[in-house]
Amino acid sequence: MHQRPVTLIFPLLLVFYEIATYLSNDMYLPALPAMMKDLGLTAQHAQFTLTTWFIGSASMPMLVGALADRWGRKPILLAGGVIYILSTVICAMTTSVSVLLFARFIQGGMVPFMMVPGYAVIHESYEQKDAVRLLALMGSISVLAPALGPLLGSIVLYFLNWEWIFWLIALWALVAILLLSKWMPETLPAEKREPIHLSLLFKKYGQLCTNKRFMLLMCVLGFIFAGFIAWITAGPLLIIDSFHYSAVTFGLIQAGVFAVYIFANRWVKHLLEKIGMGSLILAGLFVTLSGGVFMLLFALIFPFSLYAFIMSMMIYSFGSGLCFAPLNRLVIEASEVTMGVRVSFFTVMLTSFAALGSGMASLFFDGSLLSLALLISTVIVLAGFFRWLTRSKTAMSMT
Template sequence: MTAKQNSSLGIVFILGLLAMLMPLSIDMYLPALPVIAAQFNVPDGSAQMTLSTYILGFALGQLLYGPMADSLGRKPVILGGTLVFAAAAVACALSQTIDMLITMRFFHGLAAAAASVVINALMRDIYPKEEFSRMMSFVMLVTTVAPLVAPMVGGAVLVWFSWHAIFWILALAALLASAMIAFFISETLPPERRQKFHIRTTLGNFATLFRHKRVLSYMLASGFSFAGMFSFLSAGPFVYININHVSPQHFGYYFALNVVFLFVMTMINSRFVRRVGALNMFRAGLWIQFAMAVWMVVCALFDVGFWALVFGVAAFIGCVSMVSSNAMAVILDEFPHMAGTASSLAGTFRFGIGAI
């Protein structure tokens, strides 16, 4: 399969399915947080740590896989990371203590980072800036299926089985994804374009990115956008289930509203990015998120009702794909010769700020 064949929508669809692993391992797991806290007899904060350490591992993994993808090529890195993801999911399922689960979730996130970094770099190998943003919107559109159904599936698994079964399902999904990578994804980075992996060179590339003030501002803005979403992912189950008395199996329906908004904003972005440019769509997404953040503060201060809060959360999360895909497009357009490294640093900002 050639790079030209890789540019087909079929490959974009496959990359979207691979990208689903990360949201699946968060959203499918959310209804289980109160159950895990109760089963291990630990505070809610300890259960939330299993999510925070996953995101932290995901953030740090970006720094590792980016330079590796620029040096070894895209395919071996994403394949290896997905196999480790499956092994880590099995380890999570077998965890007997909260400390072990927290630790294994860190390695789970560390492995999940491979797909995120390599998908961005692989797409940049194929597409120019505006087309990259448009195609990444389609990847994210496919990915929205995961958070739409994952909390509902997770809630059903909790009713019929236990939280351990969630991780067994994730392990199976990762093994299927590994087979897809092996048979349907070809290498897009030819040997002559690869950079030799040296610590000094890698640190120098990171320093170059840090010195670029405009790129740094895009990374920070994207990071704070994700931080708002991750704040909901961490606290949302407790706010909805414990405070507003939403049952775990019904939590997914409320969560699905976030995905509906995400779907709509992704379609809007893919339609207008060619007309107004990635940078303008990026700015529009940030302004909408700012307005929704103010609205949620109003909801908290004046108790205007549960559904008003649900709307504010959904509208804020809906703009995450608009902000992130366009931020990545303009960042990689500045540094196409080290797309893996740039993608990894941007991802570290995005998920590192979210974990904090």
């Protein structure tokens, strides 16, 4: 653990870049109906442009972790940033569905080039409680992408066509990369860098796969995240297509859902001192599970009441905001393998759960409240089940 003067310049710039990567999904959600019309896509194909992004995100982290341990954190993040900008420009310029899907895959694949080296620097620079507080702060800022992205996208669509969404994201990412090239520290000195040995690398990943504490906690976090991604994937089609609200209305609803998440995130630093990390995670899971139960009940009793569903989604969001940052840190602390490998495997697992949530929404969402409620309530029950498994293992100590 490197002790460094606490500065927020790099974490805030990392979040600034992180928002740019997330906007490549969230800002163009309101454009899905327009893209369906312009490119001749079905609803399922339109949703698959989201799933492709998540598949790309899940495919790269293991490679990125090895590269970051070999060449350092900063060069890998900056190289990925350049490729991300180029792929975003391709999304803006293409009229081919196949090229769009390929560019979306590359776009998603470059997200780990931000997350793995960027968050490795965070974990290497701060002790546990400082890291959890900082992760909560960063989470409350980065969630502005899904909170405000749809609203920003709908405003762009009001004046311009959907291609301009990608042009603006590319410009945002360019500014972020230029600033990070100046302000990002390098926490892995040359003498501590490790050559890439595939046998050793697979051995380290094998250690993580067989680490029960790591995997069980990862499943808790991952299923909560999958529920969010299912909502992000199906939400615009539910609100705009099924209930015939405008893209701006969808943007406002999404902003409300994630404003609740931000509010919960801001509570984390206060509750952490009062009740401890384990109790905070349990409280967050209880609230999240309550949101899933209410969502399913309302969908069964009031199948055409969108606002009852949205209120339940806000409860889900609040609980997630309470437990996401503490779970993030506990997963990272569950192993002693090199930080680059830990963060890369964490990233591949998280993005795999995201791809699962997006893929399940693409397959099973049929335009009804009940289909989405069933999906989200199922994943939160699974999260609760894996949390119960962690408590049943004596090795699962949470302080």
